[in-house]
Amino acid sequence: MSSNLSTDAFAKFSPTSAQHFSNFSWLWSRYLLPAIIAYPFLCSFLRFRRIKSLQARFKYGTPERPSFEGMTVQEAHDITKPISDLEFPALFEKGLQFALFRTYGIPTISELLVKTTQLAATKNVPKRYADTGVLLADMYSAEPDSDRCRAAYARLNYLHGHYIKQGKISNDDMLYTLSLFMNQPVEWINRYEWREVTELEMCAMGVVHKAMGNGMQISFEVLPSCSTGWKDGLQFYHELDAWAKEYERKYMVPDRKNFDTAVETRKLLLAGYPDFMKGVLTKVMSAPLDDRLREAIMFDRAPASYSAFFDGFMEVRRIYLRYLALPRLWFQTNPYQTKEPDKNGRRYILKWDTAPVYVKPTLWNRYGPGAAIGALLGIPRPGDEGTYPEGFEIENVGPSVFSGKGAKEMEITKEKLKKERTGGCPFAVR
Secondary structure (H helix, E strand, O other): OHHHHHHHHHHHHHHHHHHHHHHHHHHHHHHHHHHHHHHHHHHHHHHOHHHHHHHHHHOOOOOOOOOOOOOOHHHHHHHHHHHHHHHOHHHHHHHHHHHHHHHOOOHHHHHHHHHHOOOOOOOOHHHHHHHHHHHHHHHHHOOOOOHHHHHHHHHHHHHHHHHHHOOOOOHHHHHHHHHHHHHHHHHHHHHHOOOOOOHHHHHHHHHHHHHHHHHOOOOOOOOOOOOOOOOOHHHHHHHHHHHHHHHHHHHOOOOHHHHHHHHHHHHHHOOOOOHHHHHHHHHHHHOOOOHHHHHHOOOOOOOHHHHHHHHHHHHHHHHHHHHOOOOOOHHHOOOOEOOOOOOOOOEOEOOOOOOOOOOOOOHHHHHOHHHHHHHHOOOOOOOOOOOOOOOEOHHHOOOHHHOOOOHHHHHHHHHHHHHHOOOOOOOOOO
16 A cells, blocks of 8 residues: 555656756756856956956057057056956055065165164064055055155155165165066066956056156166167066066075065064964965075975965966956955045055054954954954054154154155156156
C-alpha cells in the first residue's frame, strides 16, 4: 500500500518538476547564459567610455588635432582628475605614496630628513606624513586658480624656503622629487592597472607638473629643452622622466640615513595592521621595489614566493577590474579631506590607511565595530593621543617649529600666484 502511494505521489510530482526544470532550462539558455557571456564585454566597453569621452572633448593627439601643443593647466587638471578620482584612485594614490618613499633612496634628501627628525623619528612621522598629504591633496584636487590651491603652494614654499635659504635643499633634489610625483602614478598604473595611461593623460601629467614646478619656483635649467622651450607636456614628461632616471643612476646609493628614514615610514604604513600581520606585510612591501631602490634603502629582498603572490594578486585584480567591475560613477569619488573648514576654521582628513592624524573622531570611527576590533588589535583610532583630532589649518601645517609662522610670506606668494597661475598653458612662451 505504501509503495503504491509513493508511486502515485511521484507520478503527480514528476510532471511539475519536469515543467520547472524545463522553464529553468529555457530561462538559462535564453537569458542567463547570454547575460553572463555579455557582462564582461559590457564592463570592458563601459570602462573605456570615460577616456574616449575625454579624447573626444579635447581632441589632442587625433587626426583632427595631432599635436598636444597648447594644452592648458585647466584642461590638464580636467584630464587628470578622473585618473585620480575615478579611473585608478587606488594606484594613483599608491604612486604618490611611493614617490615620497622613493626619495629616501637619495642620501642628500634622507640626510635632511634625519637631521630635522621629521620623517626619521617615530614620534614625528605620522603628522609629517599627514601634512604632506593635505598639501598635495589641495595642490592636485583643487581648481588650479583657486584660493585653496594657491594656499597649499604658498605653505609648501614657505616650509621649503627655510631650508633652501640654508642650502640644505638643492634644486636638483626638488626637481627629482617633482619628477617622482609626475611619473610614479603613471608607472604604477601602467604596471598594474586594467589599462595603461594614454598619451593624452601623460601629456596632462606633464602640464600639471610643469605648472607645479613653476609654482614651487623650481628651475628646469638641467633639462635639454629649457633654453628653447618644450613643445608640449608630453615632451616635458619624457625629458623630466629621462633626467630623473639618470639622476637615480648617479645618486641613488645605499646609505644608513636612507634606511633610517625608510624604515620609519614603513612602520607608519603598517601601523593600521595588527602585529601578527606585520612580519608578512614587511616582506610584501619589498615585493614591488626595484633593486636600485631596495638596495639604496637597505631593505631585504622579498622572497620569490612573496613577489610571485604580489604579482599574481595584482594580475587577478587587473582582470577583475577590466572585465567584471563596472566603472565608478561621478558620485563614487572618495575625497581625501574636507574642502571647506568647519565653524572653527578647521578641516579634516576623511580617509586614512596609516595613523588617523587630522581625522575627526565620530561615534562610528571611534566606537563602531571596526574601531572596537582595531582597538583590541592595538590599531590607533581617531582621537587617540598624537592624532590631532582638532583638524588642521593649511596656514599651520608642517613641523611644530613653524606653527603660527609664515603668514606674511604666504600672502606674498599667494598674490604672486594669483597673477601668474591663471590656468593657461605653461609652455605658451618658447
